[in-house]
Amino acid sequence: MNEEMASKIPRRRGRPPKGEAPDTRSRILDAALDLFARDGFAGASIRKIASEVGITESAIYAHFESKRKIYETLMSEAGPPLVLGVLESGVDLADPETFLRELARRVFEAWDEPRMRLFASVLMRESGAGSVSGGANLVGLIEEARRRLAEEVFGPWMAVGLVRDDFSPEHLVWEFFHPLAYIRLLYLHGQATEEERRAGLRLAEEHLDFFLSCALRDPEPQTSTSEQ
Amino acid sequence: MNEEMASKIPRRRGRPPKGEAPDTRSRILDAALDLFARDGFAGASIRKIASEVGITESAIYAHFESKRKIYETLMSEAGPPLVLGVLESGVDLADPETFLRELARRVFEAWDEPRMRLFASVLMRESGAGSVSGGANLVGLIEEARRRLAEEVFGPWMAVGLVRDDFSPEHLVWEFFHPLAYIRLLYLHGQATEEERRAGLRLAEEHLDFFLSCALRDPEPQTSTSEQ
DNA sequence: ATTATCTATAGATCTATAGATAATGC
DNA sequence: ATTATCTATAGATCTATAGATAATGC
Numbered sequence: 001m002n003e004e005m006a007s008k009i010p011r012r013r014g015r016p017p018k019g020e021a022p023d024t025r026s027r028i029l030d031a032a033l034d035l036f037a038r039d040g041f042a043g044a045s046i047r048k049i050a051s052e053v054g055i056t057e058s059a060i061y062a063h064f065e066s067k068r069k070i071y072e073t074l075m076s077e078a079g080p081p082l083v084l085g086v087l088e089s090g091v092d093l094a095d096p097e098t099f100l101r102e103l104a105r106r107v108f109e110a111w112d113e114p115r116m117r118l119f120a121s122v123l124m125r126e127s128g129a130g131s132v133s134g135g136a137n138l139v140g141l142i143e144e145a146r147r148r149l150a151e152e153v154f155g156p157w158m159a160v161g162l163v164r165d166d167f168s169p170e171h172l173v174w175e176f177f178h179p180l181a182y183i184r185l186l187y188l189h190g191q192a193t194e195e196e197r198r199a200g201l202r203l204a205e206e207h208l209d210f211f212l213s214c215a216l217r218d219p220e221p222q223t224s225t226s227e228q
Numbered sequence: 229m230n231e232e233m234a235s236k237i238p239r240r241r242g243r244p245p246k247g248e249a250p251d252t253r254s255r256i257l258d259a260a261l262d263l264f265a266r267d268g269f270a271g272a273s274i275r276k277i278a279s280e281v282g283i284t285e286s287a288i289y290a291h292f293e294s295k296r297k298i299y300e301t302l303m304s305e306a307g308p309p310l311v312l313g314v315l316e317s318g319v320d321l322a323d324p325e326t327f328l329r330e331l332a333r334r335v336f337e338a339w340d341e342p343r344m345r346l347f348a349s350v351l352m353r354e355s356g357a358g359s360v361s362g363g364a365n366l367v368g369l370i371e372e373a374r375r376r377l378a379e380e381v382f383g384p385w386m387a388v389g390l391v392r393d394d395f396s397p398e399h400l401v402w403e404f405f406h407p408l409a410y411i412r413l414l415y416l417h418g419q420a421t422e423e424e425r426r427a428g429l430r431l432a433e434e435h436l437d438f439f440l441s442c443a444l445r446d447p448e449p450q451t452s453t454s455e456q
Numbered sequence: 457a458t459t460a461t462c463t464a465t466a467g468a469t470c471t472a473t474a475g476a477t478a479a480t481g482c
Numbered sequence: 483a484t485t486a487t488c489t490a491t492a493g494a495t496c497t498a499t500a501g502a503t504a505a506t507g508c
Contacts, residue, residue, distance in 0.1 A: 013462045013503045024460075040353065042271030045496060059461050061498065125268065125353050166441070171434050179403075182410040206399050213394070214442035241477045241488045252486075273470060287487050289472065459506075470495070480485075 011055070025063045027053045029077075032070045037121035037190035041071055078119050093153065096162050097212055104180060104208055108201060111184045121190035142181055149173045163215050172215055179207045239283070253291045255281045257305075260298045265349035265418035269299055306347050321381065324390050325440055332408060332436055336429060339412045349418035370409055377401045391443050400443055407435045 031052035035044035046067050050057045064070045091102045110116055123141075147170075154169035154176075163172060187200025259280035263272035274295050278285045292298045319330045338344055375398075382397035382404075391400060415428025 011461065016461065016505075040268045040270055042268055046498085047496065055460090056462060057497080058463085058499080062460055065498095067497070167434070167438055171438065174431065175407075175435065175438055178410055179406060182406055185413075203402065206395070207403065210395055210399065210403055210442070214438070239487065244479075244487065274472085275470065283486090284488060285471080286473080286489085290486055293472095295471070457506100457508085460504090462501100462503075464500085464502100466497105466499080468496080468498100471493095473492080474490085475488100476490100477488075478486090480483100482483085 024053065024055065024059070028060055028063055028070065029074055033074055033115070033118050033122070034190075036071065036074070036126070037118040040125045041067075041122075074122075078116075093156075096157055096216055099153070100176065100212065101208060104204060107180065108188075108204060111188050112197065112201070117188050117192060118190040120184050120188055124185050124189060142178070146170065146173050146177060149177065161217060164217055175215070176211050179211075180204055183207075252281065252283065252287070256288055256291055256298065257302055261302055261343070261346050261350070262418075264299065264302070264354075265346040268353045269295075269350075302350075306344075321384075324385055324444055327381070328404065328440065329436060332432060335408065336416075336432060339416050340425065340429070345416050345420060346418040348412050348416055352413050352417060370406070374398065374401050374405060377405065389445060392445055403443070404439050407439075408432055411435075 028049060031049045032044065035048055035052065038044075039048075044067075046057050046060055049070070050060050053060075060070075064073065089106075091099055091106075093099055111120065150169040150173045154163060154172050157163045158165050158169050158172075167175075183200045183204050187196050187203070192200070256277060259277045260272065263276055263280065266272070267276075272295075274285050274288055277298070278288050281288075288298075292301065317334075319327055319334075321327055339348065378397040378401045382391060382400050385391045386393050386397050386400075395403075411428045411432050415424050415431070420428070
């Protein structure tokens with residue numbers, strides 16, 4: 001529980017000297033992320049967050065106007081870019097197998113970071129319909145990634161016969177990507193043990209093999225339009 | 229919010245006459261399930277549960293000794309049997325395609341029930357590691373189903389060449405079943421709209437087609453051991 | 457003057473218990 | 483006598499604000 005309940009010695013009254021308690025704002029965000037992941041939005045209290053940081057509750061209100069604002073700030077700072085930015089960073093699109101393996105590798109590299117695992121917990125807890133609005137909607141985030149992968153990656157591949165064409169590009173993306181998202185939620189969450197994480201990564205690799213063996217096609221013998 | 233905030237007229241003091249407020253205990257459980265699904269364990273209060281049922285908070289304590297006990301009671305009443313009982317009810321194992329389609333149909337029939345959708349929300353919210361212990365562990369429940377399907381269904385099929393054998397039975401089960409579980413959590417939760425539910429069911433069907441087209445094999449031309 | 461902290465506190469809400477009361481079932 | 487409810491209340495905890503105080507940066 002209170003692993004590092006922060007210095008018991010109460011601070012003296014006014015604004016602390018420069019170097020003493022650096023970047024309280026981000027320490028509040030870190031503590032909040034931790035507690036939201038463990039206890040959910042409703043279960044985490046300003047009081048616990050403050051005590052984790054080592055300041056009083058009222059000090060928090062100098063940085064954020066409410067608990068919900070803390071939540072929204074967190075969520076807006078770790079939204080889509082982290083999922084899709086990976087895609088943008090220019091992996092070679094020519095060979096599906098290489099591309100998908102590299103994409104999965106990068107996505108999992110990001111998702112396996114401690115901070116991202118905390119986000120996975122929060123997403124899992126709070127992304128249902130009745131939840132804290134403001135930012136994180138799990139289905140929404142994933143739909144976005146799915147749409148782009150379908151349009152920009154699987155669609156073109158299908159057009160040149162690199163992947164099977166008896167399912168839509170959208171569905172191929174789904175079969176590729178959603179199991180990975182599922183693994184993230186179940187195996188790469190905030191309190192996942194080393195063992196769970198390894199199990200998750202192993203599953204992901206095996207899924208990739210399975211998917212590739214199902215979806216790939218050898219490129220057709222170049223019935224190029226220029227020589228019909 | 230308070231769709232049916234229950235009769236505003238306060239009841240009179242003592243035990244109510246027989247037919248008047250029937251089966252309070254199960255009405256408490258229903259209200260609690262509803263609120264746990266919407267607000268999470270921490271976010272749902274005894275007070276709200278009581279007000280939903282139309283009794284005072286203290287009346288609840290005549291039925292359950294604590295909020296946690298209500299939660300545990302709920303979870304113990306809707307555990308594994310609902311997932312696996314479906315499997316037991318004797319669907320013909322001879323033809324994989326028929327069996328798997330029927331299994332999926334029954335599982336989704338159960339999961340699409342309003343009450344089961346509420347459970348999906350609660351599972352999603354509270355099954356992370358740091359959560360309310362007692363009963364529901366999502367990974368645990370699914371592992372159990374997976375193990376049995378692998379041993380009793382996919383294993384035998386693989387032995388007789390009905391499914392591909394370049395992946396373990398366990399992994400084939402995973403590729404078959406986990407996308408369905410994922411759909412349940414994301415599309416068949418407590419507050420899912422009609423539209424989300426339909427999208428989920430459509431995805432499930434398409435997944436089934438995809439999986440069958442990947443995993444099935446025509447039975448081998450009966451190289452039976454008796455005629456070698 | 458502004459900022460980041462503290463002390464003190466208001467007011468809401470929450471879980472749970474004690475004790476009164478009225479119907480039930482023996 | 484038991485059970486299911488109520489009224490009343492204790493005591494914890496929670497969010498948030500007011501106002502004092504001390505360092506910072508102009």
